[in-house]
Each structure stands twice: as C-alpha cells, then as structure tokens.
Amino acid sequence: MSGALRSLLSLCAHMLWPVSCPVCGAMGEVICEPCLTPLLKPPPPRCLECGEPVPCKLHRGGGRIYSAGLYEGGLREAVLMLKGKYRVMGARLGRACARVLVRPDADLLVPVPLHLDSPRRYNQALVIAEALGRAWDIEALPAARWTKDAPSRSGMSAAQREALTPDFFAFDSVAGARIALVDDVCTTGSTLSRLAEAARGAGADVPAAFTVAQTPY
Ligand SMILES: [Zn+2]
Ligand SMILES: [Zn+2]
Structure with a gap:
C-alpha cells in the first residue's frame, strides 16, 4: 500500500472514529500494540x-497487589481514556496486562465496583477483569457493590481513607471461593484493602489483587 493511500485510510478511520494513540498519535487507534507493550513493566508488588x-x-x-506498570506517561493517558469514553481500551489493557502479570490461582476475578454516584456508563474495572479473565480462563464476576456513598478515591484525605471500612462493601455468593480483585489504578491500596477484608468477611479467600497501574511509590 502506498504511503498516500495509507494516510488516506487512516484519515477515514479517524473521521469515522475520532481517536488517536496517546503515545504516537496514530489516528483510528485507541493505542497501538507496539506503543503499549513498553509501558508495561511491572513494579514491585504492594501489600x-x-x-x-x-x-x-x-x-x-x-x-x-500486582500492577502491570506505573501510573504515568502513556499508561496514565490510556487509563484516563478508558475512564472517559473508550471502553475498548479496557480490553486492550487487560489483554496486555495478562501477558506481563502472573496468572493467579483463583476461581474468580472480582472488579472494584463503580461508586453509587458515578456518572460512568460502564465499570472500567469490570472491562479490565473480563479481558484478564479471557486471557487467563478465569470467570470475571461483578460480585461486589458499595452499600453507601463513599468519598471519591482520588483526592481522598487520610481521614477519609481511615473512614472507609469493609462495611462499605457487600458481596454476593463468594463464600468458599478464591478470588482476585481487579481495579484500574492502585493509589494508596486502601480501597482494595477494605474490599479484600469485606470479601473475607463474606467467606472468600483473597490472595491477590491486580491493577493496570500503580502510582509511583
Ligand atoms: Zn501508537
Ligand atoms: Zn502490609
């Protein structure tokens, strides 16, 4: 294909679906595979x-808590696009993360639920969990929900994080299951930690949690 024809086709793709790779700017792509792969260098896990x-x-x-990369640069842009309107980014990120993270010995992947007051039309953590689940052959199940409004995770003060207790979450049918939690970003780890406590309270074993990215420690 000639360069001119390729440019014309990518321009058409961009007009049909206005999106471009956050790393190289290629039009018609949420993120290119060769741009995404180098962003995924798992940092040391967190407790x-x-x-x-x-x-x-x-x-x-x-x-x-295992993360596939650091929440900065192109990976941060990719997560923000997923939380915006580009749901398909979750499938790309989840599939790529499954390649660099070690498959857990788990029966279920359970995403962090969307906040009760979230305006988002889909749960980005569920989209990631579904992609990880397809790659790892583990069922992704949205088994957790918030029982009451909690402060937004970003911008939570230490006091607010302290106030986030396991009873903010309820679980459906996880007794006896071995589950791994899934979220987009690990900031302080407090949401995952409280969710793990709540899952254990509901009778599950929770050996691990996975996120696409963690904030630099
Ligand atoms: Zn690219
Ligand atoms: Zn610890």
Missing part, C-alpha cells in the same frame, strides 16, 4: 493489607 511495598513487616503472609 494488599496496608499498601506498603513488599516484603511488608506487618503482614508477612498477606495478600499482594
């Missing part, structure tokens, strides 16, 4: 119980 880097002195046998 699922307290969010500290592992090995955590307080929780030696505790769960872990």
Whole structure:
C-alpha cells in the first residue's frame, strides 16, 4: 500500500472514529500494540493489607497487589481514556496486562465496583477483569457493590481513607471461593484493602489483587 493511500485510510478511520494513540498519535487507534507493550513493566508488588511495598513487616503472609506498570506517561493517558469514553481500551489493557502479570490461582476475578454516584456508563474495572479473565480462563464476576456513598478515591484525605471500612462493601455468593480483585489504578491500596477484608468477611479467600497501574511509590 502506498504511503498516500495509507494516510488516506487512516484519515477515514479517524473521521469515522475520532481517536488517536496517546503515545504516537496514530489516528483510528485507541493505542497501538507496539506503543503499549513498553509501558508495561511491572513494579514491585504492594501489600494488599496496608499498601506498603513488599516484603511488608506487618503482614508477612498477606495478600499482594500486582500492577502491570506505573501510573504515568502513556499508561496514565490510556487509563484516563478508558475512564472517559473508550471502553475498548479496557480490553486492550487487560489483554496486555495478562501477558506481563502472573496468572493467579483463583476461581474468580472480582472488579472494584463503580461508586453509587458515578456518572460512568460502564465499570472500567469490570472491562479490565473480563479481558484478564479471557486471557487467563478465569470467570470475571461483578460480585461486589458499595452499600453507601463513599468519598471519591482520588483526592481522598487520610481521614477519609481511615473512614472507609469493609462495611462499605457487600458481596454476593463468594463464600468458599478464591478470588482476585481487579481495579484500574492502585493509589494508596486502601480501597482494595477494605474490599479484600469485606470479601473475607463474606467467606472468600483473597490472595491477590491486580491493577493496570500503580502510582509511583
Ligand atoms: Zn501508537
Ligand atoms: Zn502490609
């Protein structure tokens, strides 16, 4: 194909679906595979119980939070596009993350639920969990829900995070299951930690959580 024809086709694609790769700017692509792959370099895991880097002195046998990359640059842009209107970005990110993260020994992947007051039309964590689940052959199940309004995760103060207790979450039918939690970004780890406590309270075993990105520690 000639360069001119290729440019014309990508311009047509862009007009039909106005999106461009956040890394290289290629039109008609939410993100190109060769641009996404180098963004995924898993940082050291964090403790699922307290969010500290592992090995955590307080929780030696505790769960872990594994992330596929750092929440900065192109990966941050990609997550923001997923949280905007580009649902398909979740499938791309989940599929790519499954390649760099180690498949857990789990029966279910459970996404962090959308906040009760969220204006979003889909749960980005569920879209990621479904893509991970397809790659790992593990069922993705939105088994958790908020029981009451909680402060928005971004911009939560230490006091607000402290106030986030496991009873903010309820679980459906996870007793006896071994579950891995899924979210888009791990900031302090407090939401995942409270969700893990709530799942254990509902009878599940929670050895791990997975996120696309974690904020640099
Ligand atoms: Zn690109
Ligand atoms: Zn810990």
